[in-house]
Amino acid sequence: MSVRLIVSILTINLSIPLFSQGLEFINIDSTNYTFDFFIDKAKEEDKIILLYLSGEGCTPCMRMQREIFVKDEVKETYSDYLLVNSHLIMRPYPMPHNLFKKVNKAHLKLRKKFKSEGAYPTFYLIDKNGRILKKANKMTTEEFIEFANTETQ
Incomplete structure (x- = not known):
């Protein structure tokens, strides 16, 4: 199997849980874009920007995807935001090791940039100049909606 095909399959597999759950995040780790691309966008x-940091096996992340991101009021609240996800992968299988390293390097670079402690999920509201407006971890539906409605810390 060619590396290009594996990358395509991986990109689809990483994106499906987020796309099928309501909110449509762009998975920064499965694209060739840097975070600066999203700032420019x-x-x-x-x-x-709503930056969503998640990790493989993160139970609160999966719960939010399954129970909160699908709600109409959440989709409406975040409809005017640029939704970006970065997902930490714990095991390299089935992807080639060099791709595994690239994906995690992008994620870890974002964690370092925003001084994230590594608790998942972590959400940041970031203005178009790259300034953090707000940060939070796992939330209820009401808290997640309120997070968007109050744009400063």
């Missing part, structure tokens, strides 16, 4: 579209 936020400037161009005049949007706030």
Whole structure:
């Protein structure tokens, strides 16, 4: 199997849980874009970024995807945001080791940039200039909606 095919399969597999659950996040780790690309996109579209850091096996992440991201009021609340996800992968199988390292390197770089402690899920509201407006970890539906409605810490 070619590396290109494996990358395509991986990209689809990483994106499916988020796309099928309501909110449509762009998975930064499965693209060739850097975070600066999303800052430029936020400037161009005049949007706030919702950065969602998640990890493999993260039970609260899966619960939020399954129970919160699917709700109409959540989808409506975040409809004008640029939704970006970065997902930490714990095991390299079935992807090639060099891709595994690339994906996790991008994720760890974001964690370092935003001084994330590694608790998942972690959410950041980031303005179009790259400034953190707000940060939170796992939330209820009401807290997640309120998180969007109050844009500063």
